[in-house]
Amino acid sequence: MPRRFVRTLVIGAVAAAVSGGIAVATTTVSNAAGCPDVDVSFARGTGEPAGLGITGTPFTRALTADLPGKTVSTFAVDYPADVAQAGDGLGATNLSEHVEDVAAKCPETQFVLGGYSQGASVVDIALGIRTALGSGGTIPPALAPRVAAVAVFGNPLRLFRQSIPDASQLYGDKAIDLCNTGDPVCGNGVNIAAHLTYGTDGGATRAARFAADRVGS
Template sequence: MAKRRVGANRAAGRRTRRLVAVGISAVVVAAGAVVTPQAFAGTASGSSATSSGSFFQRLRERFAQNDGQAGGGNAAGCSDVELVFARGTGEPQGLGIVGRPLAQALGGELSGRTVGSFAVVYDAASNQRSAGPGATNMTEHIEQVAQSCPETQFVIGGYSQGATVTDIAIGIRGVGTQGKAIPADLRSRVAAVVVYGNPLGIRRQTIAQAAPEFAGKAIEFCNNGDPVCGGGNNFAAHLAYNRNGTVGRGAEFAAGKIG
């Protein structure tokens, strides 16, 4: 009996240690959203869109039936407006905790138009080196859709590292790893830029200053105390964008820019 009790106690201890390890991993992933100036030091490298091959294959299939119709008006299956959004560090692939409600709010603001969305495909890695490849994916998606859908207007943006993805895509240099920027001839198709917790703020810059071409199209939200964009020390402020009203304000701003 004593041996069985000892064995049971050891098994329980192993289960407890596993649970603790899982909890620590979850905290590390959450903390990965914090971006420090050091995270951007010396990060110049080549870039390629993560998993872009499979995405572009799906995109070509989606628009294959519309080839040759780009001369006038939107082809069938094209939305009037498309939100292209990059999630924050550590979030699973998708629009993320800010992008999802933003897409819904934008659809509500533009109830008379069709509104689509695309989640930028990138790693959202904690070392921040995935921002450049994310920008490349954002840009190449816009290029592909713009070719097949000549009347579609774009709202682009991101949260936390996703804001850096957006910065690189609109041509701001030195904010992360290298990535492909939206070509000059397509920038007029970007009606609005909406970002949350933009690490550009650590450099005491705004999109209006760093990318004047987008000054009138861009809105940036940085909560008081947010360490990622404002140099504060309240990490909870960085996690509050999806519930403090700024999502609705961002959607309203973007809708007002749609021609």
């Protein structure tokens, strides 16, 4: 196993210790027809309790605020998110199945996908990008036009000198892949705080604005 990947696992454990115990509840708002204008799915980071997590919560709140007049639903990807990082494929399958299910029921709904840390790897896999963290279900290419935006934070894929914008032909031009300077998980740095502050340092709001600009475009 590459040394940098081992470091990713270690830092993931530290992140879990810092963020553990934060309980997050997901909310759903839908239009009169029972289908939202926008469905936001987010995969939390390593060690976080079930829900949207420390980055997904501010991201989805900011995005909802940036979409006045539109109904927005949120979906927390269901996967282990443990330090072993063996469940990323399960998360990708859960995410892709959710998108397929909503797309079939709601032909006008657009999707925004997001993930933080290990959750970003879940999104990578769901988009069909090969990673070192296994394989899982992928979103059918026919649904790619329904995905308005993708936002990931602290993506381990960057340790392999890749990012969603340059690794995906289908989603690259609608993706924002943020990595703070010094972040050990995506930038091979040594600043743990850089990995833990996307939700409070403006990263989440920046990504939300990016996504909002692409919804309905």
